[in-house]
Amino acid sequence: MKYISTRGKSPAVTFEEVVLTGLAPDGGLYIPDSLPMVTPAQLQEWKKLSYSDLAFEIIRQFVDGAIPDANLRKMINDSYAGFSHPDVAPLVHLQKNDWVLELYCGPTLAFKDFALQLLGRLLDFFLEKRQQHVAILGATSGDTGSAALEGCKHCRFVDLFILHPHNRVSEVQRRQMTTVEGDNVNNLAIEGNFDDCQQIVKQAFADQSFLPAGYQLVAVNSINWARIMAQIVYYFYAALKFLDKAEAVSFSVPTGNFGDIYAGYLAKKMGLPIRQLIIATNRNDILHRFISSNSYSLSTLQPSLSPSMDIMVSSNFERFLYDLFKGDTQRVASFVTGLGKNAQQVSDEEWAFARAHFASRAVDDVATIATIQEVYKRTGFLLDPHTATGVKAAEVCNTDSSIPMITLGTAHPAKFGAAIEQAGLEVPALPAHMSDLFSRKERYSVLANDLATVKAYVVETLKKRR
Numbered sequence: 001m002k003y004i005s006t007r008g009k010s011p012a013v014t015f016e017e018v019v020l021t022g023l024a025p026d027g028g029l030y031i032p033d034s035l036p037m038v039t040p041a042q043l044q045e046w047k048k049l050s051y052s053d054l055a056f057e058i059i060r061q062f063v064d065g066a067i068p069d070a071n072l073r074k075m076i077n078d079s080y081a082g083f084s085h086p087d088v089a090p091l092v093h094l095q096k097n098d099w100v101l102e103l104y105c106g107p108t109l110a111f112k113d114f115a116l117q118l119l120g121r122l123l124d125f126f127l128e129k130r131q132q133h134v135a136i137l138g139a140t141s142g143d144t145g146s147a148a149l150e151g152c153k154h155c156r157f158v159d160l161f162i163l164h165p166h167n168r169v170s171e172v173q174r175r176q177m178t179t180v181e182g183d184n185v186n187n188l189a190i191e192g193n194f195d196d197c198q199q200i201v202k203q204a205f206a207d208q209s210f211l212p213a214g215y216q217l218v219a220v221n222s223i224n225w226a227r228i229m230a231q232i233v234y235y236f237y238a239a240l241k242f243l244d245k246a247e248a249v250s251f252s253v254p255t256g257n258f259g260d261i262y263a264g265y266l267a268k269k270m271g272l273p274i275r276q277l278i279i280a281t282n283r284n285d286i287l288h289r290f291i292s293s294n295s296y297s298l299s300t301l302q303p304s305l306s307p308s309m310d311i312m313v314s315s316n317f318e319r320f321l322y323d324l325f326k327g328d329t330q331r332v333a334s335f336v337t338g339l340g341k342n343a344q345q346v347s348d349e350e351w352a353f354a355r356a357h358f359a360s361r362a363v364d365d366v367a368t369i370a371t372i373q374e375v376y377k378r379t380g381f382l383l384d385p386h387t388a389t390g391v392k393a394a395e396v397c398n399t400d401s402s403i404p405m406i407t408l409g410t411a412h413p414a415k416f417g418a419a420i421e422q423a424g425l426e427v428p429a430l431p432a433h434m435s436d437l438f439s440r441k442e443r444y445s446v447l448a449n450d451l452a453t454v455k456a457y458v459v460e461t462l463k464k465r466r
């Protein structure tokens with residue numbers, strides 16, 4: 001299996017290379033050049049597997065021999081051994097045919113642990129083999145940063161530089177990053193907003209000549225293929241629980257960068273019987289506007305109660321555009337790069353294709369709070385504000401109540417206390433492993449919102465390290 005760029009101007013790369021990079025040199029995103037197909041007989045077999053064993057069966061097909069089976073199996077087992085629930089991704093019944101898949105039993109209480117626990121181990125394996133050091137550079141508005149630090153703090157060949165907007169992430173989120181211990185951990189609080197952080201990261205990736213000789217940058221956001229790959233697994237794991245009871249299942253996915261739901265789309269393409277895939281957005285609704293009105297256009301960023309979905313452009317949508325435009329990489333490139341100037345449209349036939357795969361709904365803060373309250377009253381289950389957008393979108397978009405509707409529970413409610421308080425409910429305690437979060441020592445450096453300053457910081461740190 002090779003990985004090709006959505007923009008068609010970069011050479012195909014191997015699994016090892018795709019893990020060790022970010023965007024393709026032509027600015028596109030990497031996608032596999034083919035997908036493993038799953039038969040009904042295989043699904044029956046897979047039904048019996050534990051989460052880790054299922055993950056191994058699925059992931060090894062994408063790894064395609066780049067890692068010996070025994071090593072891969074150990075990496076996967078180790079990645080999920082620390083999750084607090086034996087099911088790793090437990091399925092909770094809400095009411096009638098509605099379910100929540102709890103993806104927040106990992107160390108940082110959000111679904112990003114699923115991929116980043118594994119990514120750290122993949123990096124260490126390949127880098128040890130190559131005897132090469134890399135720097136992870138990433139911008140975060142919250143959940144990615146802590147999951148990346150937890151996933152990679154043990155990596156001997158990796159130094160981490162995570163940028164967050166100074167004074168603009170929640171205290172729990174900041175402390176989850178700044179209290180991570182490790183000589184390779186660097187938290188940079190940038191005097192700017194999330195977009196400023198992301199801009200600095202993008203520019204550093206585009207020209208890496210500032211790095212000491214031999215170094216390269218690796219991305220930890222969902223443009224990294226390994227993240228998508230790891231997330232395909234829980235769609236299978238959840239759907240397999242209904243295999244003999246329903247002809248298909250549907251998923252509602254709280255969506256920001258389109259990484260998580262794209263993994264669901266791939267699961268469906270691989271042969272998993274998925275009926276509906278519902279994109280739930282908050283007020284930052286570029287994807288909902290496209291699905292509902294065939295207009296793909298920028299609008300200003302609006303802070304919301306579900307900050308991990310506050311995004312102007314969903315980068316991973318480009319991966320779906322490759323299919324939408326039937327592999328016409330020229331069109332993918334012009335659609336994506338044209339976005340800055342004009343609203344983009346597709347043909348009626350293409351729009352129908354997109355709508356055949358995705359339903360969508362934008363859920364504002366008022367509806368988010370109301371959903372948290374309603375669901376709690378009716379079922380006693382406390383939703384975090386991200387998951388609440390998914391539950392609401394599921395309710396509105398569901399076209400067949402005989403099909404199980406599974407909303408991805410993307411974060412633990414204790415992480416987003418402000419929204420829970422606004423709903424008039426009691427904020428749950430942090431789980432035991434985080435109960436002393438507020439007394440742990442924090443470590444971070446405040447830096448100017450300036451590319452050269454960040455580059456200098458990275459270079460100096462790397463030089464001191466070896």
Ligand SMILES: *Cc1c(COP(=O)(O)O)cnc(C)c1O
Pocket residue numbers: 110111112143144222254255256257258259260261308309386410411
């Ligand atoms: C990252 C995140 C999302 C959005 O996921 P994408 O893959 O970016 O669409 C939703 N909810 C939570 C809690 C997150 O951390």
